[in-house]
Amino acid sequence: MPMPCLFLLCNLPEISLQPCLNSTWLGLQVAEEEVYTTDGSLDIDGNPALKHRTGGWRACRSILGTEFCQCLAYFGMTINLVTYLTTELHQSNVAAAKNVSTWQATCFLTPLAGAIVADSYWGKYHTMVVGCCIGVAGLLMASLSALLPLLIKNISTLAMASAQEFVLFLGLYMIAFGVGGLRPCLMSFGADQFDAGDPSERNSKGSYFNWYLFTMNCASVISTTAMVWLQDHYGWALGLAIPAMVLAVGLSFLVAATPAYRFQRNRGSPFTRVCQVVVAAVRKFNVAPPADVALLYEVPEDDCSMERVKRIKHTDDLQFFDKAAVVTASDEEAAGDPWRLCSLTQVEELKILVRMLPLWASIAFFYTGTAQVNSMSVEQGMAMDARVGSLRVPPASLATFELLTSMALIPLYDRAFVPAARRLAGREKGIPDLLRIGAGLTMAVLAMAAAALVETKRARAARMGMEKTSIVWQVPQYAVMGVGEMLASAGQLDFFYSQAPPAMKTVCMALGFLAVAAGVYLSSLVLTAVSWATATGGRPGWIPDDLNEGHLDRFFWMMAGLGCLNLVAFTSCAMRYKSRKDC
Incomplete structure (x- = not known):
């Protein structure tokens, strides 16, 4: 090789290859991130x-x-x-x-x-x-x-x-x-x-x-x-x-x-993890949490139990449970005992569950309303004119309107409303989950009010000896409840999953089914209480066997009023709720 060429090669700047190497390395990192999931x-x-x-x-x-x-x-x-x-x-x-x-x-x-x-x-x-x-x-x-x-x-x-x-x-x-x-x-x-x-x-x-x-x-x-x-x-x-x-x-x-x-x-039993935090916090009842949250115990980064597990940041509320993560002299003597010392992430998991409980209770009352629509509205329909043209419509079959309304609105909500709301509000889900649930609770109140108005019309016609009120008048209350079902049920599923700690996703999803069970049990309790309180002294009560002798409209108005109180309580809890993204 000629000497001038050799001289040029030997004196090329060292930085000439470095940008290429760096860009290649970054490209490989980006490619790896695009190939694999990021949630572990x-x-x-x-x-x-x-x-x-x-x-x-x-x-x-x-x-x-x-x-x-x-x-x-x-x-x-x-x-x-x-x-x-x-x-x-x-x-x-x-x-x-x-x-x-x-x-x-x-x-x-x-x-x-x-x-x-x-x-x-x-x-x-x-x-x-x-x-x-x-x-x-x-x-x-x-x-x-x-x-x-x-x-x-x-x-x-x-x-x-x-x-x-x-x-x-x-x-x-x-x-x-x-x-x-x-x-x-x-x-x-x-x-x-x-x-x-x-x-x-x-x-x-x-x-x-x-x-x-x-x-x-x-x-x-x-x-x-x-x-x-x-x-x-x-x-x-x-x-x-x-x-x-x-x-x-x-x-x-x-x-x-x-x-x-x-x-x-x-990552092990979620209930065991919750109980460990409660027991550790009670044991340290007289221990004050440190002002510096960095002093609270957290599992080291290199610990195999925390591999690819996202830590949860500390929150300032419910500070009593922070005691479980305070390191004391007795903890150093009993190293590794999870019933004495819990990690900060474990403490925050319990805090998330505690924050969700008041909202869960309000959601459970929504299913009390749906249970009433599915039971008392059928009895209401049995006292109405079930003929629609030449057909006789079974009162229980009108519940299909609730399902059909929900089925018709879900594609519209998912394909039209959410993209439009996402563009206007800049939120990934269009509207927050709690706002969607609150709208569903509002629809349940309106459905009860509609049922009360229909019952007032039906009872007045029966007492005046007029023709029976057509069962078609019940369609709006079922349709409104279908709107509420679409908003509240899907909204609460998304809420519980998105807010649940990673180790408790399935347990938090089960809260939705527990809400249904609690709502049905509460519905039976309300009916029993109303019958006991109103059917005294020889009176037929609000819900007798012959609805023409009772006041089913008052029962529906009572449920609408309780629904309003529940909505106020839910709104108060929702405004104070600290979302995981806000923590």
Whole structure:
């Protein structure tokens, strides 16, 4: 090589290659961030999840398919169960209603047990698969109860009824435990398929809860029509076997998409973690938290238990629980005892749950209103003119308007309202979750007011000897409640999931089902209290057997008033609530 060329090569500036190396390194980092999820999720093999191969709507379609089958099977079993108990097992109306109510309440309580198992031991996926298998077995047992008279001959009617009851209720409570493993995990597992660190996937997570509710309502409509028709025309053996086959199809949907799922790590029992904070704080009752929050205990960054786990920043409220993270001399002697010293992240997890409880109570009262619409409005409709043209409309079937309204509005809300609100307000979800829930609570109040006005009109016509009021007047109260259902139910699911600590996602989703159960129990308590308070001294009360002698309108106005008080309480709690993003 000529000397001038060699001289030029040897004297090239050193920085000439450095920008290329730096840009290449940064490009590799960015590429890696784009390839893998940022929320610590794993694939089926336990490796960091790849964005383009796992999660998103490709996985959620199968999850929503499983949810559709689960709801179709559950509602197909529930809707006509009272009829089966009274006609086939010869139970009284009171006994049948009591048995169905007890079983349904159990179905809303078991999701809490399923959530604890999922978050603590098995994980959501395995809990769902086991729950689905138990549910299929329970539905088959229920179908077997209808087949027993064909399989066993020469047995007394009383003995046959007893055998059928045993097999049926064994199957029903197997279904309850199967549903407990499916319901909270399906919601939470579906939301896990969207990366919280990716803005586009974060927006899709809000849509997921809308379409989850849409799927559930579709299944409910089909159950109240097609499934009931099949049971009435083709017998109970086939009518109860079809839900089992439907749920088996849902299980196949769930398992078929396994390679596409994203999985979250389990971090132990959430209730154990909560109890540890409470016990540690009580033990240090006389210890004052330090002024410098940096002195509170936190698990070191290099600890394997905190691998890819986001720490939660300290908040200033509920300072009593901060005592659990104060390091004392006795803690140093008993190093590693979680019942004496808890991490700051663990303390903040408990604070999040405590903050959500007042809001949860207000949401539970919303379901008290929906329970009244589904029960007292039916009794109201039975006292009205059910003829619409040449057709006679069963009063209970008007509840379909609630479902249809919700189903019609969900696509409009998700595809039109949310994008418009996102552009105007600059929020990812369009409007805050708590504002959406509050709007739903408002709709419940308006539905009660509409029912009261209809009852005033109906009762006046009955007392004046006029023609019965048409049942069509009930449509607005059902439609308004459908709007409230679309706003409040999907909103509370999104709220509980987004605000839940990472280690308690499924448990917090189970709070939604506990809210339904609490609302139904409170509804029964309110009815009992009203009957006791108003039916005294020989008076018929507000809700007698003959509504023309009572004042059902006063009951609806009372519920509207209680709903207003609940809305005020909810608004107060919502304004004081400290969101995780604000912490």
